[in-house]
Amino acid sequence: MSKARSVVDANGVRYELIELLGRGGQGAVYAVRGGRLAVKLVAGRSQRDRERMRNQLTHVRRLPVGELSLAKPLEMLRPPHTGYVMELLTGMVPIRTLLAPPKGETTGVEWYLRTGGLHRRLLVLARAAHTLAQLHGKGLAYSDPSPANIFISEDPAFAEVWFIDTDNLRYESSPGTFAGVYTPGYGAPELVQGKSGVTTLTDVHAFAVIAFQVLALAHPFIGDFVNEGEPELEEQAFAGMIPWVDDASDDRNRATFGVPRGWVLSTRLSDAFERTFGAGRVTPSERPGAAEWAERLFAAADATIPCPGCRGAFYFNQPRCTWCDAERPTFATAVFHLWDPNQGPAGGVLTKPQRGEARPVIVGHGAVTSTTSFIVTRRLAFDVQGPGADEPVVEASLSRDRVSLRSLDGRTYPLFSASGDRQTEVSDRQQTVRLVLGQASWRLHLGEMGRLHRLLSFELRPGRES
Amino acid sequence: MAFNFAPERPALNFGPRHHARWSSRQFLLWPAWAYRVVAPRVRQRKLNVLQRAIMGLCRAGVPRVDSIAEHLSVHTDLVAFILSELGGLGYLDQHGLPTEHGARVLEDDSFETQEMVAGYVFQDPWSGDLWPRFVESLDYCELEFNESGFPSVLLGTTGKPRRYRTFPVLPRARLSPSTPSAAAVVQAVAQHRKGLRFKDADDRDDETLGNFVASGVQISRVSFVEEEPQAVFLLTYLYVPESDAGATDWYACDPFGLGQSVRLRRRVEAVMHDVPGLFGVVNQLVGETLHAGYENQQRWLATIQLQAGLEIDRRLTVGFRTHRAFDQMLELEAARQEMRSLGRDCPERKINEVLRAGVKVLEAVFSSIAVTHPLGDIWKRVYVSRVDRRTGRQHLAQQQDRSVYAATYEGAFRSLGFAAPIPEAFLNVKPGQVRSVSEYRDSWRLRPLVTATALLAQRDPTHPLSRAAARSPDLIGAIDEIADAGGGAGHANADSVAPQLAEQHADKVYDVVSVLLDLDEARSDSPRESTGGSHEYE
Secondary structure, three states: OOOOOEEEEEOOEEEEEEEEEEEOEEEEEEEOOOOOEEEEEEOOOOOHHHHHHHHHHHHOOOOOOOOOEEOEEEEEEEEOOOEEEHHHHHOEEHHHHHOOOOOOOOOOHHHHHHOOOOHHHHHHHHHHHHHHHHHHHEEEEEOOOOOOOOEEOOOOOOOOOOEEOOOOOEOOOOOOOOOOOOOOOOOHHHHHHHOOOOHHHHHHHHHHHHHHHHHHHOOOOOOOOHHHHHHHHHHHHHOOOOOOOOOOOOOOOOOOOOOOOHHHHHHHHHHHHHHHHHHHOOOOHHHOOOHHHHHHHHHHOOOOOOOOOOEEEEOOOOOOOOOOOOOOOOOOEEEEEEEEEEOOOOEEEEEEEEEEEEEEEEEEEEEEEEOOOEEEEEEHHHOOOOOOOOOOOEEEEOOOEEEEEEEOOOOEEEEEEEOOOEEEOOOOOEEEOOOOOOOOOOOOOOOOOOOOOOEEEEEEEEOOOO | OOOOOOOOOOOOOOOOOOOOOOOEEEEEEEEEEEEEEEEEEEOOOOOOOHHHHHHHHHHHHOOOHHHHHHHHOOOOOHHHHHHHHEEEHHEEOOOOOOOHEEEEEHHHHOOOOOEEEEEEEEOOOOOOEOOOOOOOOOOOOEEEOOOOEEEEEEEEOOOOOEEEEEEEEOOOOOOOOOOOOOHHOOOHHHHHHHHHHHOOOOOHHHHHOOOOOOOOOOOOOOOOOOOOOOOEEEEEEEEEEEEOOOOOOOOOEEEOOOOEHHHHHHHHHHHHOOOHHHHHHHHHHHHOHHHHHHHHHHHHHHHHHHHHHHHHHHHHHHHHOOOOOOOHHHHHHHHHHHHHHHHHOOOHEEEEEEHHHHHHHHHHHHHHHHHHHHOOOOOHHHHHEEOOOOOOOOEEOOOOHHHHHHHHHHHHHHHHHHOOOOOOHHHHHHHHHHHHHHHHHOOOOOHHHHHHHHHHHHOOOOOHHHHHHOOOOOOOEEEHHHHHHHHHOOOOOOOOOOOHHHHHHHHHHHHHHHOOOOOHHHHHOOOOHOOOOOOOOO
């Protein structure tokens, strides 16, 4: 790139470049004066490069991705510069900041928790998977998910996720047409081997690598065997020719480093990783899709509780905090079932047969402790995905054996006793329900009784279970 | 072009800011018509028309008083005064020729080729008035709509977003825009500049000084880029500041980021009964039935005014109601009554109001004295005759020697019978200020007014000030204290004053007025007994 201090877009608007935000193989991104935009200057200044980029940007700008969390290209730059103007993501950093601590700081529990801990990691990954799922739902592949292209909130108290570098968005490509677009270490084996172009399945492979790194702080294909072997082994590993570190049937490439999987992976997440890096290594169609990743990651995040000692989140099915070994506090699980108005004469909880008996369908869960309230979001209450999914609907707080419920969205929700013969309602005035061990709790209906909707019940779980 | 205001219209965020930490707030989307215009960039001239003309003549080599007076058909004294002013400002040298700085100022002020600026002005849809603001670009903000169609504004950063429910103010009636005049656009540009200078200050003066347009601006150069305006919403919020005393008065932010806005609050009050839901929004904000509170407040203010009038009657007789200073005295007494009613919750600004009102009362009283006893050319007592070396002509110039004019003032005050020492602040009054108050009746500045009056009264034993001095030799000291307190209250860095001192200050004003107007018999030194008010300060 020339020492440009300013660039001009196709409409003649001049942008003053004030700060280099990042530089990669494809070019460099600069913040521009004015605060809300960035400019990406792309390597390659020939007329052909410019034409190719112009066509691609024109194509991307026509794609139906307006509502997704993607930093979209806004306008091409005029020659002599090649690149485009895009939205600037303020208050965000690449997700690679969760992969390893900065130089000079050692990897450890303290850093892991300080950067948001397990709950935040699961949440940002779930949101990233959700964005990918929405993109895939439109038949589009992102092409190059990498730790530098996914941005998350800089503030660990927040978990916003945006994707940048969306100039590579495309409908699934054929082999060879765009074979070069992947970041080493994140390309799916079939892409690295040149057997396939970018697809939604290569996207989910790259995403799963990032997810494993974010959670376990280890690359799924760099175990001890690869780490200590010849450099060529790494190329082979990235090409899918060596088993992954937690392969269920081949322990050649085990990793003696990284966070113990039992601490950070739920059973369903472990299963998803095995399907991606085990069977999915050679058969891409075995990989879970982005929507399934989103569902499993959200469920995992909902299944954590904060430790009253170290404040780190851990799975509530663990008897002790995985980070500081403190005893698990008493808590209540919040379980979401489906209410089917056509079940029985007056409606009932939707069930499904399982091992010979009808069991209630569980569509979501959460947990409330005496120190942290549980916020029922629109995602949990109404299965809303995308914008507005995190808006609060109901707050539940626990005090000894009592759960207090309060509406946060201005609506009132009916609250029935387990037998259904007593009824009250939850509004912005708090209602308190007593929980008894081994007994079904009152149920909060999150919809009209005559329609299919979710209902919420609680179960008290003592800290130390016999 | 859509002229209706629907929640989906673009919302603009110019960064509304509160003046104090808030305890509760409510975001509003305030409707406006946005006009894209090109207007001259307004700047304040440094020279007035006479100064500019005289500077021009001096530059052309006509620095003589008489020649200038002849060219401009003005009195030589005025020319001499202006020359002296220009010299004082460093625009003219000792030879009466423009200095380098003066030449530059003259050049800047003379050029009519003003820089043009493109931007937007905003019109209130109900009144058709322009907001006194001008922006060069529109800063859009993101809105999210829930299932019911209610918007939330998305603030913060991408990584740390904040969503706030926002109330869109939708006019009930279908309003049509009326294109503002070019003068109104220029005025909005000029007022915006002024607003920037007084950022964060109470903007109530925007309306009282609203007719200012910088001289020399070519209104004909204003043009509308688009014929029809765009219906937009301005993001702002109403808020109740944190208060230990539990006060629930609410404020509105200037939508253009200049602090709190009295203008917007007035607009909210004006339309809150016509906009469905707005009344409820404000009501909810203050946490009580505002309507009842508003009526109570109106009743309370009326009672305060009544009490204040009665107190003035009692202290200064009913005859004072026809005096020119009655309004100012009513302002003082009403502020004092409010201060008493608020007790320990009384805000500092109310106390300052009492202090400032005291100065205004005395200025009005002395001004009224000047009506019956015109100051005329009494200022000449502190001017000296000078002879222009080149022309040989005589002209009057300010006495520059402080010891001379201070001695003149002191002599006047002492001969009237005022007790020594005469406060230094009176002895420091510049001769030019004495002339100013003598020649311009609306130029009320207390100390120069008193000083000029003393110079006159020295020659007239029947003058009210002569008689007042005889009755109360300490009067000049009391006037000085009142002026001091009032001046301090007008400054941001002034120390806060206790309510008791403000009470004493008000009493002092009554005493001074009584003496000046010879109403001694009506004086009372115990206002609390007289009013019977049950107030308590600690």
